[in-house]
Amino acid sequence: MNATTPSAPPSPPAPSSPSSPQKILIVSAHPESDSLNASLTDFAVGHLRAAGHEVRVCDLYAMKWKATVDADDFPDLAPDERLHVMAASEDATLAGRLSADVAAEQEKVRWADAVVFQFPMWWFGPPAILKGWIDRVFTAGFGYGPKVPPPYSEGPLAGRRALVSVTAGARGTAFSDRGIHGRLADVLYPVQHGLFWFTGMAPLEPFAVFEANNLPAEEFETAKQEYARRLNGLFTDEPVPFRSLVGGDYDHDMRLLPGVEEPGIAGLDLHVRPG
C-alpha cells in the first residue's frame, strides 16, 4: 500500500470479556413479570449476550413448571406399583423414559457451561417452584446415583459453573458472618454444596441484593453494576473451594479426617479448603 491509499479501518476492538463465548442457562423463579428478580434476569440476559455468550432462560412461572415429584413423572410405572422415587427416577433416566418436561430441562443443563439461579429468598431458601425444578430435574442417573460418577467435585455435571443470584428483604448484616439469619453461604449450603457441588458443578460465591423490597432506583443501578461484575467473572472468578470427597480429606464414612482443618475452623466451613 502507498501513502495515498486510505488506511484500512482499524480492527474491531477485542471483546471486553476475556473469555470465549459460552452457554449459560438462567433459571428464574418469581411470579411477577415486573419484579426485581425478573429485572435482574433480563439484565443478565442482555449483559451476557452483549458479551457474546449464548443464553437460555427457564422462567419457571411463565412455563407453569410442575413443582411436585409424583408418579406422573414416570410413565413406565404401573398404576398399582409402589413409587420408590430414587429407583423410579433412575430407571426412567437410564431408559430415556422420563416425562417430556423433565427430559427437556435435563437437555438444557447438559447444554450449559454455567447455570444461574435467580430467585427471591423465601423462608431461607428457593421458592417451591424452583425447589421442584431441582427435585424433578436432578434425577438419579442424571445428577447422582450409583450409575454416574461419584458426588462432590467429580459428579456427573462436572465442568460447569454455577451462580446463585438472590434477593432478600432483610438487611445484609442479618446474613453476615455473625448475622442472626445465618451467614448467606451457610443458609444456601443445600444449594451451593448439596446441589451444585454434589453434582460436580463449581459454585461461585452467591450474589445477593438485600433490602430488596421497594429498592430505590439508584440502588438498583448499583446492584446491576455489581451483578455485571459477577457475570463478567462467571468463568474466571475462583469458585468456592469446597473439598473433594476423593482427595484424601474424608474417611470411608464420608467424615472429614481429624486434624485436616485449620485451627478455629468449625461448622460448614469444615468442608471448604483453607485459602
Place this chain on the structure above:
Amino acid sequence: MNATTPSAPPSPPAPSSPSSPQKILIVSAHPESDSLNASLTDFAVGHLRAAGHEVRVCDLYAMKWKATVDADDFPDLAPDERLHVMAASEDATLAGRLSADVAAEQEKVRWADAVVFQFPMWWFGPPAILKGWIDRVFTAGFGYGPKVPPPYSEGPLAGRRALVSVTAGARGTAFSDRGIHGRLADVLYPVQHGLFWFTGMAPLEPFAVFEANNLPAEEFETAKQEYARRLNGLFTDEPVPFRSLVGGDYDHDMRLLPGVEEPGIAGLDLHVRPG
C-alpha cells in the same frame, strides 16, 4: 370393707405420658402412600392418640396441595396489579382475604400446640410440595412482618413446639458433625431456625432415619421405638437453645455481639446458647 368382700378393681394405670393432652399437627410430604414416610406418619398418629393427644394430619400429596405462590393466592389483587408478595400476603392476611386453602392451613397451625414435619430429604431440604406449604401458609401478618411480634423466640407462633422427622438415603455419618453433607442440624437450619424459631416456635433436635432406601424390617422397628421416645418428649424435651434476638446478644443490625460466644464456637452454632 371386710375380708370376704372382693377387692375393688385397681385404678387404671396412670397414662404412660406424663404430659396432659395436647393438639398436634403432622404435615407429611411423600407421594407414595405405602412409603416409609407414610408409615412413620401413621405410627406417630397412632402413638400420639394412644397417649391421649388430639392429632390432625396434612397429607400434602393426598390434598393435592398447590405448591406455588402466585397471584391466585390473593383474590383481592386486581388482574393488572403488580404482585408484591410480602405486601399482598400481609394485606390479604390482615383483611381475612386469603385463598381458602391457605386460610384453612393457618387455622390448623393456630390450633396446634406442636407441629411435626415428616418428609424425605430431597436435595438437602423438604420436597417442593412442603416448601410450598411453608411459602404459602406462613404469610406476612401470620408468620412474620411488622404487624406481628418480632421474629426469633417472641414470634407470632410462640408457645408451640416443632419437630422435624426426616428420612434420608445417606448414611448417618455423612450428616454427622464432620460429615461431608453437613451436620444435619446445619442442613436443616432454614427450617429449624429460619422457619420454626423465626416464627416463635421452639424446635426440638431433628429425628432422622438414615439409609432409608429399602430399610430392613427390624431397623424399621428400631426406628419406630426411637421415634416413640421422641414423640413422648415432644412437650418435655429441651428445645434447641437458639438465642433470642432481643435477649441482649445481638446488635441493632442483627449481628451477634463480639465475644458473646464461647471460645471455639463458629458457624451456625454462634446462634445457639452455650449448654
